[in-house]
Amino acid sequence: MACVEVAVFSPLPGSFTYSWPEELGEACAGIRVRVPFGKGFRNGVVLRLLRSAPEGVELKTISDRLDVQPLYDAARMQWLDRVRRYYLATHGEVWQLALAWAAHDDHRRFRCPDIGAFEKAYPLLAGLFINKRALSLKKMAAGLVTAPLVHAVHSACHAGLLNEVIQKPLLEHSEGKPFELQLTEAQTIAVDHVTGAAGFTPFLLFGCTGSGKTEVYLRAAAEMIRRGGRVLVLVPEIGLTPMWIARLQARFARVAVWHSAMTERERLAVRQHLDHTDILIGTRSALFLPLPHLSMIVVDEEHDGSFKQLDGIAYSARDMAVLLAQQLNIPIVLGSATPSLESWRQAEAGHYQRIDLASRIAVHALQVKPKIIDMRQVDGPVSPQLQHALQQTLEAGDQSILFLNRRGYAPALQCCACGDVPQCPACSMSLTLHRKAAQLRCHSCGFSRRVPLCCEACGEPALMPMGDGTEKLDEWLTEHLPALRFARFDRDMVTSHTRLSEILAAFERRELDCLLGTQMLVKGHDFPHVTLVGVINADQGMSLPDFRAGERWWQQMTQVTGRAGRGDKPGHMLIQTRMPDAPWLSRIGESEAEATMHEELELRRMLNYPPFARWVRVLFSAAHADRAVQAAEAFASRCHDLSDVMISGPMPCPLERVAGRYRFEVLLRDVSRQLLPWKLAALLDTLPVPSGVRRRVDVDPQDM
Ligand code: ADP
Numbered sequence: 001m002a003c004v005e006v007a008v009f010s011p012l013p014g015s016f017t018y019s020w021p022e023e024l025g026e027a028c029a030g031i032r033v034r035v036p037f038g039k040g041f042r043n044g045v046v047l048r049l050l051r052s053a054p055e056g057v058e059l060k061t062i063s064d065r066l067d068v069q070p071l072y073d074a075a076r077m078q079w080l081d082r083v084r085r086y087y088l089a090t091h092g093e094v095w096q097l098a099l100a101w102a103a104h105d106d107h108r109r110f111r112c113p114d115i116g117a118f119e120k121a122y123p124l125l126a127g128l129f130i131n132k133r134a135l136s137l138k139k140m141a142a143g144l145v146t147a148p149l150v151h152a153v154h155s156a157c158h159a160g161l162l163n164e165v166i167q168k169p170l171l172e173h174s175e176g177k178p179f180e181l182q183l184t185e186a187q188t189i190a191v192d193h194v195t196g197a198a199g200f201t202p203f204l205l206f207g208c209t210g211s212g213k214t215e216v217y218l219r220a221a222a223e224m225i226r227r228g229g230r231v232l233v234l235v236p237e238i239g240l241t242p243m244w245i246a247r248l249q250a251r252f253a254r255v256a257v258w259h260s261a262m263t264e265r266e267r268l269a270v271r272q273h274l275d276h277t278d279i280l281i282g283t284r285s286a287l288f289l290p291l292p293h294l295s296m297i298v299v300d301e302e303h304d305g306s307f308k309q310l311d312g313i314a315y316s317a318r319d320m321a322v323l324l325a326q327q328l329n330i331p332i333v334l335g336s337a338t339p340s341l342e343s344w345r346q347a348e349a350g351h352y353q354r355i356d357l358a359s360r361i362a363v364h365a366l367q368v369k370p371k372i373i374d375m376r377q378v379d380g381p382v383s384p385q386l387q388h389a390l391q392q393t394l395e396a397g398d399q400s401i402l403f404l405n406r407r408g409y410a411p412a413l414q415c416c417a418c419g420d421v422p423q424c425p426a427c428s429m430s431l432t433l434h435r436k437a438a439q440l441r442c443h444s445c446g447f448s449r450r451v452p453l454c455c456e457a458c459g460e461p462a463l464m465p466m467g468d469g470t471e472k473l474d475e476w477l478t479e480h481l482p483a484l485r486f487a488r489f490d491r492d493m494v495t496s497h498t499r500l501s502e503i504l505a506a507f508e509r510r511e512l513d514c515l516l517g518t519q520m521l522v523k524g525h526d527f528p529h530v531t532l533v534g535v536i537n538a539d540q541g542m543s544l545p546d547f548r549a550g551e552r553w554w555q556q557m558t559q560v561t562g563r564a565g566r567g568d569k570p571g572h573m574l575i576q577t578r579m580p581d582a583p584w585l586s587r588i589g590e591s592e593a594e595a596t597m598h599e600e601l602e603l604r605r606m607l608n609y610p611p612f613a614r615w616v617r618v619l620f621s622a623a624h625a626d627r628a629v630q631a632a633e634a635f636a637s638r639c640h641d642l643s644d645v646m647i648s649g650p651m652p653c654p655l656e657r658v659a660g661r662y663r664f665e666v667l668l669r670d671v672s673r674q675l676l677p678w679k680l681a682a683l684l685d686t687l688p689v690p691s692g693v694r695r696r697v698d699v700d701p702q703d704m
């Protein structure tokens, strides 16, 4: 009897063996199946075929086959297994994540051209099509209790007795125009490098905003497609996709887009046309779409934190894209004006090939020199200087952008009088305010202390949690600049893609004078009429407890400077801060990039922080604090078996209680980068998670 090993979509570790019934046709790896599991049924993926059944075990039988053809080829299956091992996930978890794109089968619709012939061949399914000529799988399943349904539908399709209804492609096929611009010398060299790569080669394309990186991706992509390949472009935010789609459609005939805000029917359309897609642009989950003949990957704005998933498997789409490129033996281009230190380090070590696009192409788009505004004596969110500048910009008929960095949930404390932010004595991090416990804590080493009553730098009783929300600013603008037509542009808005496009279009048509937004706004958009950029509170990002706070803050501010003055008018940038002397402030700007990254990298090297060490955070949560602590302690004590790995904790998470659960974490640090995460796998497997406790592993945590 044929047997198969199945990754069942469940959080249980390991895979499961089932027998394969003949009536489902030939078994193969990489297809989804429906299996009896526990008391019910679940879906899963066939990992491999087994030669012989394990002895003495009575196997359950696969109930239905959900795919005719494998969804992934062997190379992608191997890649996915590497993803699983790296993030210490179970088979079920990783496949569920990967196949989210295929989970909308219910919406597939089928027509029956000849009901009589169909009834004869599939008496079990007879009746379904009596009056309705098109049915969805979901409706069919409702009308039929006996499995295997999906398999029957597939074979009926194969026999021509059913026809699947094909959705219209989301993006019309366009002409695909020839390139007009003459590439600069630097661009030509970059394109030649990428298209000349033999097999797996990671490139770090380093160039300031407007230096022509996108043009390089497009040219290289065109060449790859000309040779018969396909290209995947990953972008951090769906906010960037409208701009990308416009640019891609101007050049390429068969473009597809993929992001989280698409409807199920739209997803189905992408999937149905995947074989006829030359270039796929999408956010991180697009990585898992099995684009055939993939021959190049582009990760734009590679430094962006949005590539890291925060719930479920905490994977980094950028890092896994590199792994995929390696598995498929193809080039990958990581592009940024402000590369991540991870990629910068890889380039320094010679693992990535760095390509520089030195200067901006547009002559007018000179570097904007930011003006620092000291907010220590100012009441309210907007300084008189910024108010004045907004007014003037409005009167000149130009547009402005206000940037409010709201990242981070647990605010730090800051002294309103002198700007000081309490720091950990042992780490280069600021301390996080834990309101409930009235403590300041370090998230790196676990150090904690009571919240001081007065600032220790200047003695004033002026310590305040930092943060002006968008609502507050909204109110202020309505009251003080009533003539200003503005809109808020943040993550809350972007759950609707239409709304996002509307706002952007209105801004482009100049029906809005000002956009007020979070980091989403600073990425990649090209706003030719923006001459003023105001940063409401620069300190908000700078003093997060994360050791990466400085790096991120600098990346964002530098990206912000790229938004001002891209057209033919000079731009202004005003930065409001309560720490006007902070060293990062003098570093803002693309011309400072190399020196800044070099310096920060040296600091990380000295401190043995990532990217020099590999960190893994293991989080335990439970409804009762005791249970979470006990589980965390049991885990931490077992970790001592991992010699050469440094262990901190258990300590309470910055957000100690979430949705009624108490959370504690253990941080493991591996300076050698050889042990983690792999050594941890066996330990996690042998250490059962107590009931009522949830355990979550985060390899390369980004938010510390
Ligand atoms: P980046 O992706 O680095 O921000 P882009 O590729 O978007 O840069 O280029 C910035 C602007 O310069 C765009 O308007 C683009 O059309 C234009 N551009 C790019 N390359 C050239 C070139 N070789 N000659 C003229 N204009 C160019």
Ligand code: ZN
Residues within 6 Å of the ligand: 424, 425, 426, 427, 442, 443, 444, 445, 446, 447
């Ligand atoms: Zn510390």
